[in-house]
Amino acid sequence: MPEFRIDRRCPLTPQQAWRRVTDWPRHAAQVPLTGTTVLTPPPTRTGTRFVARTGIGRLAFDDPMEVTEWRPPTAEDPHGRCHLLKTGTFLTGWAEIEVRPHGSGTHVVWREDLRVTRLPRLFDPLTARAGRAVFGLALRRLLSSPSGV
Template sequence: MSLFRVERRVPLAPEEVWRRLTDWPAHGRQVPLTRTRVLTPGPNGAGTRFTARTGIGPLSFDDPMEVVRWEPPAAGRPGTCRLEKSGRVVRGWVLVEVTETPGGGSRVVWTEELTVRGVPGAFDPVLARAGRLLFGRAVDGLLRDPRGGRGRSVR
């Protein structure tokens, strides 16, 4: 399994960061060759299921996910969302944490562990690096300020 982590600090309130990061269809607009479709009606929460379909034509695969933990940020409490990936090609989990930072703004930690069918474990470091790059760009896109600002990396 490949484990990677993306961290960002942004000047947005935790509630706004949460709203943007849990807008599942918006993820498809940030990841190349991907569309995301929510499968369950109603508002987001534990039990929400959605599928990200990535690829072109017959060279596509589905990445079905389910929200198994849903704790939006509230006064003085960080937000936590955990997704389980249960696809035939991609399996694993995602943990998204949103914390208010002193002086305003938010810190985001996106941690993901995944396996890709057919990819030997020897390639886990390469997969982790690619995941960090791809999802780092996706998180940046989701958090980008429409006026031109954006989150900055935390190393």
């Protein structure tokens, strides 16, 4: 599967960065033509399920995900980690988000292993580049937006 990694540093605390990068509906606002529906009651935890739907009308697809690890940063342990399993029929794989202190701010790492099920492996490098571009932009916007800290 095509795996990619995105690293970002920001002036937010680990807790602030965590709240932003694990706000699933807010993710959708950063990706064009995408909406997110959380299927389980709050708060987010291991077992939380949500669906990101991307596209318009019949040219849309669902990307259902489940949180399989949920470890928010705390005052005692400022390293946070979230692991998501993609459970769809069109997109499969996983995503992992980590936050950790870096100087007076935070280092955020987003790793993803993404596969478009009907696309031959020949296209894996293109899939990884597209994923890095889309999620890199979303992550930059999530971390730099002036509201929602």
